Amino acid sequence: MKIGYARVSTEDQKMDLQLTALEKAGCDQIFSDHGLSGKSFDRPGLKAALEALKPGDKLVVWRLDRLGRSLIKLVQLMDELGKRQIEFHSLMENIDTSSSGGRLVFHMMAALSEFERALISERTRAGMEAARQRGRKLGRRPSLTPDQLHEAALSISRKGEKVLAVAKHFDVTSRSLRRMLLLASSNQTV
Missing domain, CATH: 3.40.50.1390 (Resolvase, N-terminal catalytic domain)
Known part of the structure:
Protein backbone atom coordinates (compact mmCIF):
# COMPACT_ATOMS: atom_id res chain seq x y z
CA MET A 1 0.00 0.00 0.00
CA SER A 100 19.94 -0.16 -2.79
CA GLY A 101 20.73 2.71 -5.18
CA GLY A 102 17.90 4.76 -3.69
CA ARG A 103 19.19 4.18 -0.17
CA LEU A 104 22.68 5.19 -1.29
CA VAL A 105 21.41 8.38 -2.94
CA PHE A 106 19.47 9.34 0.20
CA HIS A 107 22.50 8.90 2.45
CA MET A 108 24.75 10.77 0.00
CA MET A 109 22.28 13.68 -0.08
CA ALA A 110 22.14 13.64 3.71
CA ALA A 111 25.93 13.76 3.94
CA LEU A 112 26.18 16.59 1.39
CA SER A 113 23.49 18.61 3.17
CA GLU A 114 25.26 18.15 6.49
CA PHE A 115 28.51 19.27 4.84
CA GLU A 116 26.78 22.34 3.37
CA ARG A 117 25.34 23.27 6.77
CA ALA A 118 28.82 23.00 8.33
CA LEU A 119 30.29 25.23 5.60
CA ILE A 120 27.59 27.87 6.14
CA SER A 121 28.28 27.82 9.86
CA GLU A 122 32.04 28.19 9.30
CA ARG A 123 31.52 31.09 6.87
CA THR A 124 29.21 32.82 9.35
CA ARG A 125 31.74 32.48 12.18
CA ALA A 126 34.57 33.71 9.91
CA GLY A 127 32.48 36.72 8.82
CA MET A 128 31.67 37.59 12.43
CA GLU A 129 35.34 37.34 13.43
CA ALA A 130 36.36 39.56 10.49
CA ALA A 131 33.75 42.13 11.55
CA ARG A 132 35.05 42.04 15.14
CA GLN A 133 38.63 42.59 13.90
CA ARG A 134 37.42 45.63 11.92
CA GLY A 135 36.08 46.99 15.22
CA ARG A 136 32.45 46.29 14.51
CA LYS A 137 30.29 45.41 17.46
CA LEU A 138 28.04 42.45 16.86
CA GLY A 139 24.75 41.64 18.43
CA ARG A 140 21.95 43.70 19.74
CA ARG A 141 22.45 47.42 20.27
CA PRO A 142 22.65 48.34 23.98
CA SER A 143 19.39 49.48 25.56
CA LEU A 144 21.06 52.56 27.04
CA THR A 145 23.67 54.91 25.62
CA PRO A 146 26.85 55.43 27.67
CA ASP A 147 25.50 58.85 28.77
CA GLN A 148 22.18 57.32 29.88
CA LEU A 149 24.03 54.57 31.75
CA HIS A 150 26.23 57.19 33.48
CA GLU A 151 23.12 59.20 34.44
CA ALA A 152 21.45 56.04 35.80
CA ALA A 153 24.52 55.17 37.87
CA LEU A 154 24.63 58.70 39.34
CA SER A 155 20.91 58.62 40.13
CA ILE A 156 21.37 55.41 42.10
CA SER A 157 24.71 56.06 43.79
CA ARG A 158 24.57 59.81 44.52
CA LYS A 159 20.88 60.64 44.56
CA GLY A 160 19.89 57.42 46.31
CA GLU A 161 17.11 56.56 43.85
CA LYS A 162 15.85 52.99 43.75
CA VAL A 163 17.03 50.76 40.87
CA LEU A 164 13.43 49.97 39.97
CA ALA A 165 12.52 53.66 39.62
CA VAL A 166 15.61 54.44 37.54
CA ALA A 167 15.00 51.41 35.32
CA LYS A 168 11.40 52.51 34.79
CA HIS A 169 12.59 56.02 33.86
CA PHE A 170 14.86 54.57 31.14
CA ASP A 171 12.25 52.00 30.05
CA VAL A 172 14.39 48.93 30.85
CA THR A 173 13.94 46.18 33.41
CA SER A 174 15.70 46.49 36.74
CA ARG A 175 17.54 43.25 35.96
CA SER A 176 18.86 44.67 32.68
CA LEU A 177 19.91 47.91 34.37
CA ARG A 178 21.81 46.00 37.09
CA ARG A 179 23.53 43.87 34.46
CA MET A 180 24.54 46.93 32.40
CA LEU A 181 25.84 48.75 35.49
CA LEU A 182 27.81 45.70 36.60
CA LEU A 183 29.30 45.28 33.12
CA ALA A 184 30.17 48.98 32.90
CA SER A 185 31.84 48.94 36.32
CA SER A 186 33.87 45.81 35.50
CA ASN A 187 35.02 47.37 32.20
CA GLN A 188 36.23 50.51 34.04
CA THR A 189 38.26 48.52 36.57
CA VAL A 190 40.16 46.60 33.89
Whole structure:
Protein backbone atom coordinates (compact mmCIF):
# COMPACT_ATOMS: atom_id res chain seq x y z
CA MET A 1 0.00 0.00 0.00
CA LYS A 2 1.26 3.50 -0.83
CA ILE A 3 0.64 6.22 1.73
CA GLY A 4 1.15 9.80 0.55
CA TYR A 5 2.05 12.80 2.65
CA ALA A 6 1.76 16.48 1.66
CA ARG A 7 2.59 19.66 3.58
CA VAL A 8 2.52 23.42 3.07
CA SER A 9 4.04 25.89 5.52
CA THR A 10 1.59 28.76 5.35
CA GLU A 11 -2.18 29.04 5.29
CA ASP A 12 -2.24 30.78 1.90
CA GLN A 13 -0.18 28.13 0.09
CA LYS A 14 -1.95 25.49 -1.98
CA MET A 15 -1.04 21.82 -1.98
CA ASP A 16 -2.86 20.95 -5.23
CA LEU A 17 0.41 20.22 -7.08
CA GLN A 18 1.55 17.81 -4.35
CA LEU A 19 -1.83 16.06 -4.12
CA THR A 20 -2.02 15.60 -7.90
CA ALA A 21 1.51 14.15 -8.00
CA LEU A 22 0.76 11.78 -5.09
CA GLU A 23 -2.48 10.60 -6.73
CA LYS A 24 -0.63 10.08 -10.02
CA ALA A 25 2.00 8.03 -8.13
CA GLY A 26 -0.78 5.66 -7.07
CA CYS A 27 -1.14 6.55 -3.39
CA ASP A 28 -4.02 4.69 -1.73
CA GLN A 29 -4.29 7.22 1.11
CA ILE A 30 -2.96 10.76 1.41
CA PHE A 31 -2.40 12.61 4.67
CA SER A 32 -1.53 16.29 4.89
CA ASP A 33 -0.60 19.19 7.13
CA HIS A 34 -1.63 22.71 6.16
CA GLY A 35 0.15 25.77 7.54
CA LEU A 36 2.76 23.86 9.54
CA SER A 37 6.52 24.29 9.36
CA GLY A 38 8.79 21.43 8.35
CA LYS A 39 11.09 22.24 11.26
CA SER A 40 9.10 20.14 13.70
CA PHE A 41 8.30 16.51 13.00
CA ASP A 42 5.41 16.64 15.47
CA ARG A 43 2.57 17.26 13.01
CA PRO A 44 -0.86 15.60 13.11
CA GLY A 45 -0.96 14.65 9.41
CA LEU A 46 2.55 13.17 9.47
CA LYS A 47 1.78 11.30 12.68
CA ALA A 48 -1.38 9.83 11.12
CA ALA A 49 0.52 8.84 7.96
CA LEU A 50 3.26 7.12 9.97
CA GLU A 51 0.68 5.28 12.09
CA ALA A 52 -1.14 4.07 8.96
CA LEU A 53 2.02 2.49 7.51
CA LYS A 54 2.47 -1.25 7.91
CA PRO A 55 5.43 -3.51 6.95
CA GLY A 56 5.66 -3.71 3.16
CA ASP A 57 3.99 -0.28 2.66
CA LYS A 58 5.65 2.75 1.08
CA LEU A 59 5.59 6.38 2.25
CA VAL A 60 5.49 8.75 -0.75
CA VAL A 61 6.17 12.50 -0.71
CA TRP A 62 6.30 15.02 -3.55
CA ARG A 63 9.65 16.42 -2.38
CA LEU A 64 11.92 15.53 0.49
CA ASP A 65 11.53 18.95 2.13
CA ARG A 66 7.77 18.35 2.44
CA LEU A 67 8.59 15.63 4.96
CA GLY A 68 10.86 17.87 7.02
CA ARG A 69 13.74 20.32 7.01
CA SER A 70 16.04 18.76 9.60
CA LEU A 71 18.34 16.37 7.80
CA ILE A 72 19.29 14.58 10.98
CA LYS A 73 15.63 13.91 11.74
CA LEU A 74 15.00 12.84 8.13
CA VAL A 75 17.80 10.28 8.40
CA GLN A 76 16.40 9.08 11.74
CA LEU A 77 12.94 8.76 10.18
CA MET A 78 14.36 6.77 7.25
CA ASP A 79 16.10 4.44 9.71
CA GLU A 80 12.87 4.03 11.67
CA LEU A 81 10.94 3.27 8.47
CA GLY A 82 13.59 0.75 7.45
CA LYS A 83 13.36 -1.03 10.80
CA ARG A 84 9.60 -1.22 10.34
CA GLN A 85 10.16 -2.65 6.81
CA ILE A 86 8.55 0.40 5.20
CA GLU A 87 9.93 1.87 1.98
CA PHE A 88 10.17 5.57 1.09
CA HIS A 89 9.82 7.39 -2.22
CA SER A 90 10.41 11.09 -2.92
CA LEU A 91 8.99 11.83 -6.35
CA MET A 92 10.92 14.99 -7.36
CA GLU A 93 14.34 13.75 -6.23
CA ASN A 94 13.52 10.26 -7.47
CA ILE A 95 14.75 8.68 -4.24
CA ASP A 96 13.24 5.24 -3.74
CA THR A 97 14.58 3.24 -0.81
CA SER A 98 13.15 0.02 -2.18
CA SER A 99 16.41 -0.19 -4.15
CA SER A 100 19.94 -0.16 -2.79
CA GLY A 101 20.73 2.71 -5.18
CA GLY A 102 17.90 4.76 -3.69
CA ARG A 103 19.19 4.18 -0.17
CA LEU A 104 22.68 5.19 -1.29
CA VAL A 105 21.41 8.38 -2.94
CA PHE A 106 19.47 9.34 0.20
CA HIS A 107 22.50 8.90 2.45
CA MET A 108 24.75 10.77 0.00
CA MET A 109 22.28 13.68 -0.08
CA ALA A 110 22.14 13.64 3.71
CA ALA A 111 25.93 13.76 3.94
CA LEU A 112 26.18 16.59 1.39
CA SER A 113 23.49 18.61 3.17
CA GLU A 114 25.26 18.15 6.49
CA PHE A 115 28.51 19.27 4.84
CA GLU A 116 26.78 22.34 3.37
CA ARG A 117 25.34 23.27 6.77
CA ALA A 118 28.82 23.00 8.33
CA LEU A 119 30.29 25.23 5.60
CA ILE A 120 27.59 27.87 6.14
CA SER A 121 28.28 27.82 9.86
CA GLU A 122 32.04 28.19 9.30
CA ARG A 123 31.52 31.09 6.87
CA THR A 124 29.21 32.82 9.35
CA ARG A 125 31.74 32.48 12.18
CA ALA A 126 34.57 33.71 9.91
CA GLY A 127 32.48 36.72 8.82
CA MET A 128 31.67 37.59 12.43
CA GLU A 129 35.34 37.34 13.43
CA ALA A 130 36.36 39.56 10.49
CA ALA A 131 33.75 42.13 11.55
CA ARG A 132 35.05 42.04 15.14
CA GLN A 133 38.63 42.59 13.90
CA ARG A 134 37.42 45.63 11.92
CA GLY A 135 36.08 46.99 15.22
CA ARG A 136 32.45 46.29 14.51
CA LYS A 137 30.29 45.41 17.46
CA LEU A 138 28.04 42.45 16.86
CA GLY A 139 24.75 41.64 18.43
CA ARG A 140 21.95 43.70 19.74
CA ARG A 141 22.45 47.42 20.27
CA PRO A 142 22.65 48.34 23.98
CA SER A 143 19.39 49.48 25.56
CA LEU A 144 21.06 52.56 27.04
CA THR A 145 23.67 54.91 25.62
CA PRO A 146 26.85 55.43 27.67
CA ASP A 147 25.50 58.85 28.77
CA GLN A 148 22.18 57.32 29.88
CA LEU A 149 24.03 54.57 31.75
CA HIS A 150 26.23 57.19 33.48
CA GLU A 151 23.12 59.20 34.44
CA ALA A 152 21.45 56.04 35.80
CA ALA A 153 24.52 55.17 37.87
CA LEU A 154 24.63 58.70 39.34
CA SER A 155 20.91 58.62 40.13
CA ILE A 156 21.37 55.41 42.10
CA SER A 157 24.71 56.06 43.79
CA ARG A 158 24.57 59.81 44.52
CA LYS A 159 20.88 60.64 44.56
CA GLY A 160 19.89 57.42 46.31
CA GLU A 161 17.11 56.56 43.85
CA LYS A 162 15.85 52.99 43.75
CA VAL A 163 17.03 50.76 40.87
CA LEU A 164 13.43 49.97 39.97
CA ALA A 165 12.52 53.66 39.62
CA VAL A 166 15.61 54.44 37.54
CA ALA A 167 15.00 51.41 35.32
CA LYS A 168 11.40 52.51 34.79
CA HIS A 169 12.59 56.02 33.86
CA PHE A 170 14.86 54.57 31.14
CA ASP A 171 12.25 52.00 30.05
CA VAL A 172 14.39 48.93 30.85
CA THR A 173 13.94 46.18 33.41
CA SER A 174 15.70 46.49 36.74
CA ARG A 175 17.54 43.25 35.96
CA SER A 176 18.86 44.67 32.68
CA LEU A 177 19.91 47.91 34.37
CA ARG A 178 21.81 46.00 37.09
CA ARG A 179 23.53 43.87 34.46
CA MET A 180 24.54 46.93 32.40
CA LEU A 181 25.84 48.75 35.49
CA LEU A 182 27.81 45.70 36.60
CA LEU A 183 29.30 45.28 33.12
CA ALA A 184 30.17 48.98 32.90
CA SER A 185 31.84 48.94 36.32
CA SER A 186 33.87 45.81 35.50
CA ASN A 187 35.02 47.37 32.20
CA GLN A 188 36.23 50.51 34.04
CA THR A 189 38.26 48.52 36.57
CA VAL A 190 40.16 46.60 33.89
